Amino acid sequence: MIVCPNCNHQNPEGAVQCEACYTPLPATTNCSNCGATVQTDANFCGQCGFNLRTNTPLPGVEETSMPSFVEFVGAATPGNSSSASQSDLFTTNSLGPESNELGNSVPDVAPLSGSLGKELLPPPLASDFPVPSPVVSSDSHTRLQQQTAKLLHLRTDTPLELPPQLSLIHIGKWNDRIPPDIDVSGFPDSEIVSRIHADIRVEGDAFYIEDVGSSNGTYINNMLIPLGNRHRLRSGDRISLGKGDRVTFLFQIS
Incomplete structure (x- = not known):
């Protein structure tokens, strides 16, 4: 439909x-x-x-990689005769400090001071390292607030809360065949209401009402629900059990 x-x-x-x-x-x-x-x-x-x-593809996420850092070995350790001194690391060839084998001039190179390589790299920044993801306990979970639905009888201003543990709620008057979960036999003009009148089905957070073969019909906002059809209830809908708007409830969700 x-x-x-x-x-x-x-x-x-x-x-x-x-x-x-x-x-x-x-x-x-x-x-x-x-x-x-x-x-x-x-x-x-x-x-x-x-x-x-x-099926709509999500926008791609650009992958980034962390820069790699190279730590240079410092000066030779004391007592190691095979290690060269810092000044020996930068020397000229046999032709002298101002020329090479081709005769081109070679600029003088000053030796580094301190530990070798320590002054070549800037100190690492905090943003250069990945931030660890927070550890979420397996016991923590999101709890959805449970909805409370009720029927408010307009003539007597009497609220009737729908049983939260039921997925199928019977509305009518007391009988031995299908006892009602919402009994309206005590309200004025309840004689027009059938003993087995209507059902409210709960599917997730949605509520649906359907007539189950009542004598005088079920009306939503003054419109008859055809037998075999159902109507999704929304907060503020008027539910009339029978003709003439004599036994009317207001559907509310909080």
């Missing part, structure tokens, strides 16, 4: 405009994860939350 964005009318698959208000309907496709009907320009599935754009 395709829900009209203007009047929330349930339209059959393949419809291009709303049957009730003739508003053009958005183009739809199926979610590759759960098969639900979604708009073609949607980024996420409204039923299961699947990312519909996962």
Whole structure:
């Protein structure tokens, strides 16, 4: 079914405009994860939350490499006769300090002072070394805040909290066949409500309501839910059990 964005009318698959208000309907496709009907320009599935754009490649990350440092060996250790002194490391050839074998002049080279090579390299910076990643304990995890949903009876201003541990919540009046999780037999005009009237299904963070064959129907914002269809509830929706808006609840999420 395709829900009209203007009047929330349930339209059959393949419809291009709303049957009730003739508003053009958005183009739809199926979610590759759960098969639900979604708009073609949607980024996420409204039923299961699947990312519909996962095939889009992420921007590449430029790899960087750390510079390598070379530490030169210092001056010869005392007592080692085979090691040359610092001044012997830079000498001229046999032709003299001012010429080489080809006769070209060679500039004089002054010997280094201190430990050899220690003055050639700048001191390393803190940014030259990789920063270790913080260690995350396996016990730490993100906790999602659990939603609390309830039905507020408008005539008596009585709140009825939906059982958080149930994924299928029965609404009606007491009976031996399917006892209701939300019993409305004590509210005014409850005689128009069937003993097995409607169900609320919880799927993740979404709530859906459907009529299960009641005598007087289930209405959302004064619109009848066809038998076999369901409506995704949003905070502020008016749920009427039966005709005439006599047993009406306000759906709230906190």
